[in-house]
Amino acid sequence: MFDARIVADQVDTATRPKIRILFYTDLVGLSGNNGFALGILRELIVGNQPFFAQFEVELINRHEGGHAVNKLTADVLGRYEQVWFFGLLQCNMPGEPENELVDAEVAALRSWMDAGGGVFVSGDHSNPRPAGADPSLPDYLNLGRALGHRIPRAGELRVWNDRPDSSVEFSHNTHQPDPWGSDIDMPIPNDLDPYPQELILRKRAGRPHALFQGRRGPITVFPDHMHEGQLLIPERYPEDVWPTGRTGQPKPEIVARGTDKRNGQVYGVSSVYDGAAAGVGRIVADSTWHHYFDLNLWGFQKGGEVLDRLTEYYVNLVLWLTPKPVKQEVNTRLLHWLSHSLSVRAVLPEGFRVPGITAAGLVREVGGQGVLDDLVRPLEGAPRVPEDLLLGAVVKESVAALSGGDVEAFDTVGVVERGLRAGTEQYAAELRAALDELDGMDEFISQGLR
Template sequence: MFDARIVADQVSPAAKPKIRVLFYTDLIGFSGNGGFSLGILRDLILANQPFFAQFQIDLINRHEGGHAAKKLTSAVLGGYEQVWFFGLLQSNMPGEPENELVDAEVAALRTWMDAGGGVLITGDHSNPRPPGADPSLPDYLNLGRALGHRVPRAGELRVWNDRPDSSIEFSHNTHQPDPWGSDINNPIPNDLDPYPQELILRKRLGRPHPLFQGRRGPITIFPDHMHEGQLLIPERLPVEVWPTGRGGQPKPEIVAHGTDKRNGQVYGVSSVYDGAAAGVGRIVADATWHHYFDLNLWGFEKDGEVLDKLTEFYVNLTLWLTPKPVKLEVNAELLYWLSRSLSVRAVLPEGFRVPGITAAGLVREVAGQGVLDDLVWPLEGTPSVPEELLLGAVVKESVAALGDGDFEAFDTAGVVERGLRAGAEEYAAELRTALGDVEGLSEFISQGIR
């Protein structure tokens, strides 16, 4: 995905930090099921892992070996940095009393997520309540509800107990029409064609969320589907559930929308919660697992533009959900590489800004904006100092610390702290100079004009 030529051989001799991802399902596997499978997703991510990290992807089927034989426990969760939920079942059923997460699993997830574990929560549309299910449940239950609705915080970000369903009247249809005039209300051939849906991206300061920032521009496409689910932003965000950090309370937000091709209505397809800003795990919620399934990826040309953009999104997602301790290891790898880059070394005498701008461009090229954000400011909240000043100062500290090339002795925390302090002090000095330049300017203007 990135141009390996600019990486060259200037990489750390240390082992790459490992980012371990668990796909947790109740039916879906890596193959089979008529394309309701995750093999292509896994292969795309593993084939495009960056030079500064090593990805591991495992899949656990909750019911493999017997009903609820493979529950989520603290021991299981401790082996992963993030969990991606791909559930199909709707609820507990007679003879299947633990299709839904039990209290012990919810408690284990809460502890793990509070410690930084990242979560992707998915599902799909709703179907009528299955015959035999608890009659007190709503008439419509979402596909994936059994695994998803009790996941702490993440479970609140999707509609589980109501429409949209799979009917033409009450569904969310994002099928991009094909040139042959195929009925967009039919899954085949539309799920299999090479035409993705176009996204509407929410932007902040002119940029989409880092998940949707590609190396060559915004990632504005997703696989399409005839009946997607619906995202939800909770009306109440009590701090005991959605904690507050030093920069305030981070709130979930929808960052990408899709359009119903029948009526033009716009729906959220991807939302994020930056829990890292409050010291807990990040969350991404998706309107449907069809954005990840083989069935919806088969139609895109291998190594083609569409699949390349989707791969960038999947890798961005993996990196963005990674907890802070591993990100600090990633930062160490990147700082080593930047300190060895001749492009950076050539401009080191130019203060902080120029090396910072150069380094930022390199990181965007090989890692994306999300990784750059966490490298520039590995703390809560958003920095008030320009990123080029902070990054330039940290890179200069890295070059000094790695003067003899001893990566084993590289104190990442110390280097970053000294660099951030130096960047902040440089910015303060710039502001003081600017303030001095304008002191007395009002009187000077008045005297000159009169």
């Protein structure tokens, strides 16, 4: 995904920190199932991992080998930094009493997520309640509800018990019309064609969320589907569920939307919860697993622009969900690399800004804006000091720390702390100088205009 020539002779790939991802399912595997499979997604993630981390992806089917024999336990969760949920089943059924997560699993997930574990949750549209299911359940139940609706915090970010469904009247359809005029209410050929939906991205300070920032601009494409599910933003945030951090209580938000070409309605397709700001794990929720299944990726040319952009998004998703301890290992790798980069060292005498601008460009190239944010803005809610000042100061501290040659003694947290302090002090000095220049401006204006 990045140009390996800019890092090839400066890193040791054997010592990369591992980011272990679990695909947890109840029906789908890595192949087969008429394209309801995750093999291409896994290949894109593992085949495009950055030089500073090693991605490992495993799939566990809850029911492979017997009903609910592969439950989520503390031991299972402890083997992974992230869990991505791809459920299809709707609810418990006669003879299948544990399609849904049981209390012990919910408790294990809560502890693991509170310790920083990242969660991706998806589902799809709703179908009528299955025959034989508990009649007290709602009339419509979401595909994926069985695995998804009890996940702490994440389960509150999707509609599980109501429409939209798969009917033309009540569906959320994001199919992009093709040139030959196929009926966009039909799955084939639309799910298989090379025409993705165009996303509407939430932007702040002119930038989309880190998930949708690519190396060459915003990632504005997603696979499309004719009946997606619906995201949900909770109405209440009790602190025993949604904790508060140093600067307040982080809340989920929708960061990407899709458009129904039949009527112009806009639907949320991706939402995020930055739990790291409160010391817990991050969450991403998606309106449908069709944005990840083989069926909806087959139509995009390998090596083509659309699949490359989607790959950037999938890698961004892995990196953004990664817990803080592993991010610190990632930062160590990045700082070692930046400290030895001739592009950076050539401008190192130029204060903080110039080496910071150079280093920021390199980090975006190999890891994206989210990785850069986690390096120079590890303190959620801190004042917005320009990132070039912060990174330039951090890199200077890193070069100084490594100048003695003792790599084992390198203290990443200490280097970042000293760099952030130096960059902040420099910014404060610049602001004070700017204020001094404005001293007496009122009198100057009055005299100059009269």
